[in-house]
Amino acid sequence: MTEEIKIIGVVGAGQMGSGIALLAAARGIVVWLHDTDPNALARSRKYDAGSDALVHLHCTSKLEDLHSADVIIEAIVESEDVKRKLFSELDKIAKASCILASNTSSISITRLASATNRPQQVIGMHFMNPPPIMRLVEIVRGADTSDASFSATKSLAERFGKTVICSQDYPGFIVNRILMPMINEAFYTLYTGVASKEDIDIGMKLGTNHPMGPLELADFIGLDVCLSIMKILHGGLGDGRYAPCPLLVQYVDAGRLGRKRGIGVYNYHKAVKETSL
């Protein structure tokens, strides 16, 4: 089936969508990349993926241009309402055989699928950031995802050079289900005064061979993203052990969102003295 995949659509030309589009284009797959923001489309063409890749990449502000795609990968804002609306539109535009995949980190694939009339062809295709570099794709099977859709998506991910893991559709899937509680626990360790942020990170780097400490990693991911996934785990699994750490909540309330804001657990504004904890 995968050899029949000649054209893919990507919706959302942000951090993830641009990377996914270039990854596919670099493998000679024709890509139609759509975004409602023309600036995002313009930025995505500036990434240096080699001129061969750019030949296969078509940017469009019209969603209908994705009608010929064999697979459409959605990578827009992480909002269930906005994604459901898009899936319902894609269901009308896409050809009958087209698989609709979502790169969501935390939203239920089953609920996205229920916005369409093709739930057997809706699947999670969760790339890691940045998509051209990270080797994993986590494929998420919704309640009605068919075996055929799963194997076509798996083969496509392998064609991108990725290793695939398969998760059922439960909160956090595999990677975030394990990673986010670890990050949350690191916040609790800091919050309760067990250790300094540096010692927590050094402990996990040198003690468990992680390339980044959990607090550093949280700053890299974005503390708002970590908090929103912890809320989904807490709500979806209904267990107090997933309650977000009050310190994580307070940092987000204060706008300390991590590297993207220049301050999170650590202060990245070199000239400014670091806030004490």
Ligand code: NAI
């Ligand atoms: P981003 O904010 O960089 O890009 C989102 C893009 O979607 C923007 O360019 C925006 O203009 C566009 N957009 C929003 N609504 C749209 C609509 N209705 N139609 C067309 N385009 C629309 O976001 P990012 O980081 O690329 O994330 C995208 C998705 O990937 C989210 O679901 C996120 O949870 C998931 N994800 C993000 C990771 C990350 O580390 N950033 C890692 C893995 C998954």
